[in-house]
Amino acid sequence: MSVQDIKDLVDRYIAVSFSVEKKAASLVKNQIGSDLTNDQHFTLRYINQAGSCTSSELAEVFDVKKSAITAMITRMWEKGLIQRTRDENDRRVVYLTLTEKGNELYVKAEEKIHNLVESLINRFDQAEIQQFIETFEKLDKVLSQSNGQ
Amino acid sequence: MSVQDIKDLVDRYIAVSFSVEKKAASLVKNQIGSDLTNDQHFTLRYINQAGSCTSSELAEVFDVKKSAITAMITRMWEKGLIQRTRDENDRRVVYLTLTEKGNELYVKAEEKIHNLVESLINRFDQAEIQQFIETFEKLDKVLSQSNGQ
DNA sequence: GTTTAACTGTTCAACTGTTTAACTATTAAC
């Protein structure tokens, strides 16, 4: 592959990744709605899968400062979606869990997103989309390494 | 492919797309810096490639309301990166172009991003990454259709 | 055992990006 070919690939990647990111976000916003922002949905998703977690953990996973997590959690806490519980052994730590309401809202939104993504995926050849996701996951790992230090 | 397989694929896609999005953003932020946010960089990129453009055009491309564009352009205009020029024939229209400073800043940042993306891409098999980008572009088109109406 | 250091989380000010709704100015339609 020539230098020019690689340059073109890089150009195409930069353009398409930005475009897909924006379009996917607005598709979710328009078709899901659900009173949850994207970030809020993914926060609920993470806490739901983890069962419970801490602010520091979220800050690490989402790669933002802890104060950003505090602000986000507070907004969801005000809406009654998330519970804060202090650890009795180490009283610095606050565990975050979903409330009933938070869980319901999450499950509903998750189902809609699932259907949306499935309808997108079904428009592709199965082998193609499978390969795509595998490469995407490799990229995720490479990015983890690059970000690590 | 079974229903379960599809469900798993959907799960994996949702997880990996969110993860890559966050990691890529923070990698760019940490390694590029350059006083430009992601959105600002892509705005400069679009105007640079178009030569000149209007707020309405940017609103359409980025899929946000025009007032969001006004705010963003104003911030960059205050930094001396963008010029506003009224159309003499249709005085409602304002053309946006890069200033010298805006262009310099853009070119510098673009070069760094290019190198960054190239270093990522080079860690993949060439056929694999080429196929990946092609599928990514297909997905972009599918999203355009889905968002269209 | 007390002091010091490290850690968890919060608050506050400042910023970017976003939407909605009301508005100005200009052009097009009839």
Added chain:
DNA sequence: GTTAATAGTTAAACAGTTGAACAGTTAAAC
């Protein structure tokens, strides 16, 4: 010539972010 549509702006309100300073808690050093 009045009415519609169009291009862009303004202002209020919100989500998400950083950075710096802070409180409270635990661990380490001595």
